[in-house]
Amino acid sequence: MLTPMRNDVSKLVLGTVQIGAPYGAANRTGLPSVDRAIRILRRAHRFGVSQFDTARAYGEAEERIGEAFGGADAPATITKLDPLALLPEDASDAEAECAVEASVNASLVSLKRASLDTLLLHRAAHLTSHNGAVWRRLVRLQKAGVIGHLGVSVQTPEEAFQALAMRGVNHIQLPFNLIDQRWRETGVPNAARAREDVTVHARSIYLQGILAAEDSMVWPRVRGVDAEGTLYMLDTLAQLYKRVSIADLCLAYVRGQDWIDGIVIGMETEEQLDRNLALFDGEAMTQDEIEDIEPRLPRFPEALLNPALWPRPERESE
Numbered sequence: 001m002l003t004p005m006r007n008d009v010s011k012l013v014l015g016t017v018q019i020g021a022p023y024g025a026a027n028r029t030g031l032p033s034v035d036r037a038i039r040i041l042r043r044a045h046r047f048g049v050s051q052f053d054t055a056r057a058y059g060e061a062e063e064r065i066g067e068a069f070g071g072a073d074a075p076a077t078i079t080k081l082d083p084l085a086l087l088p089e090d091a092s093d094a095e096a097e098c099a100v101e102a103s104v105n106a107s108l109v110s111l112k113r114a115s116l117d118t119l120l121l122h123r124a125a126h127l128t129s130h131n132g133a134v135w136r137r138l139v140r141l142q143k144a145g146v147i148g149h150l151g152v153s154v155q156t157p158e159e160a161f162q163a164l165a166m167r168g169v170n171h172i173q174l175p176f177n178l179i180d181q182r183w184r185e186t187g188v189p190n191a192a193r194a195r196e197d198v199t200v201h202a203r204s205i206y207l208q209g210i211l212a213a214e215d216s217m218v219w220p221r222v223r224g225v226d227a228e229g230t231l232y233m234l235d236t237l238a239q240l241y242k243r244v245s246i247a248d249l250c251l252a253y254v255r256g257q258d259w260i261d262g263i264v265i266g267m268e269t270e271e272q273l274d275r276n277l278a279l280f281d282g283e284a285m286t287q288d289e290i291e292d293i294e295p296r297l298p299r300f301p302e303a304l305l306n307p308a309l310w311p312r313p314e315r316e317s318e
Contacts, residue, residue, distance in 0.1 A: 009280045011255060013051040013078070013201055014044045014273075015266030020054070020061025032268050034064060040270055041068040045075050047277055053173070053201070053264045054111075055080035055122055056103050062110035070112050078171070078201070079107050080122040080153055084134070096130035097137040104141060118149040118171050124159040127152060127166065139168055151199070155306065157186040164191050164198065173264065175204035177211065178253045179230070179297060180305045189259040203264040205254045208307050212247035220310035222303045230300075237296065241289060248279050253293065256285035 019040065022031045032040065041052070041064065052075050054061045065077060082103035087096060107116060119138065121127060126134040141147050151171025152163040160183070163169045172192070176183055183189065192200050206212040210219050211234070216227035231246070238249040254263055267273045285293070303309045 009048045009277065010050075011261070011263050012049050012276070012280060013053050013262040013264045014041070014049050014075075015203065015264040016041075016052055016054040016061040016065065017058045018266045018268035019058075019064055021059030030268075031059070034060075034067070036270075037064045038068045040267065040273055041065060043270060044267075044273055045069075047273075049075065051076045051078065051262060053078045053203070055120075056082040056107060057122060062107055066110050066112040074111075074113075076117045077111060077113075078118040078120060078151075078173075079111065079116060080120045081126070081134075081138070082106075083122045084126065087130075089129070091130060093131055093133040096133035100134055100137040101141075104138075104146065108146075115145060116147045118151060119147045120151045120153045120171060120173060122153055124152050124154045124163060127162065135168075149199070155308075157182055157188050160188050161186075161191060164195050170197055171199045171201070173201045173203055175305075176202040176254060176257075176260070177205045177207050178234075178250045178293075179207070179211070179300050181294065181297065181299060182302075182305065184294070189257070192259045199261045200259060201262040201264050202254055202257070202260045204307075205250055205263055205265065206247065207305070211250050212245075214246055220304065220307075222301065222310070224301060225304050233298075237293065241285070241293065244282070247275070248282060251276075251279050252282060252285045253290065255280075256287065256290050258287075 019032065019037045052065060054065060054077060056062065057080065062079060065074070069075070081100065084099050087099045104116065104119070108114070121134070128135070138147065138150055142150055149170045151169055151173070152159070153173045154160045154163055155175065160172060160174055163172050174183070192198065214231055214235070216231055219225070219227035234246045234249065238246050241249060243249040243252060251263070254260060265276055267276065
């Protein structure tokens with residue numbers, strides 16, 4: 001039985017996309033009811049999870065966080081700007097700033113907050129789009145005390161380097177997992193270590209749940225990728241490194257990365273929450289283990305590593 005505050009959950013960030021929308025290739029339960037979502041949120045907080053990750057684009061997620069905590073004694077919350085899909089590329093600076101303000105105000109209302117702890121761009125392109133108007137407006141809102149920290153949700157190493165090059169960026173979220181070695185091979189960890197003022201959170205450590213599910217049927221059909229063979233390899237490695245499951249192996253690997261400050265894990269049921277909390281009772285991988293396992297891993301195509309490229313009917317990337 002889990003005991004509140006027992007687990008070493010200092011790096012666990014509760015991802016709420018599944019709380020607000022039916023999401024994830026391995027999601028078989030769909031969108032939880034409001035009552036169930038609130039129970040998950042409050043249970044996570046009670047067991048020591050002190051950070052939640054959400055976004056304007058995550059359906060009802062912000063509203064459900066606001067309903068669960070009412071702005072009082074709430075966990076630190078990282079939200080993301082609306083993706084601004086309806087804002088034309090040739091929109092004026094004023095139009096871009098209005099779209100930013102509308103998104104920020106909607107987040108404040110939904111979360112029932114007077115200010116936002118951390119706000120990320122949902123699209124790294126908005127660092128420079130619209131003559132920089134989107135980012136400039138966010139910086140002014142930060143100076144006014146409406147936003148605490150500013151950052152960017154990135155998709156690729158190239159976007160990570162762009163974000164790390166901007167001094168006003170103090171938070172980066174990126175997709176990182178055991179089978180995705182693009183970040184290490186391009187030098188992102190060293191660049192992140194050089195920016196001590198930047199918090200780095202990893203998401204997609206189970207790659208939309210397909211790694212933790214241990215079921216090849218939920219994997220996307222990607223040319224050149226043998227799902228069953230990959231799961232067999234991961235299971236063999238889990239046994240080699242004395243891990244209880246592939247999920248344990250994946251989590252321990254990311255927990256062992258000294259350049260990653262938080263791990264965003266989405267959950268749509270209390271059972272999933274409890275399983276992930278239990279995994280945090282185990283030890284993170286040591287640096288020696290990390291250096292030993294990485295050469296054993298094959299390289300996978302971006303068509304697998306980026307869910308946005310998965311063939312239909314798989315769900316879109318966040």
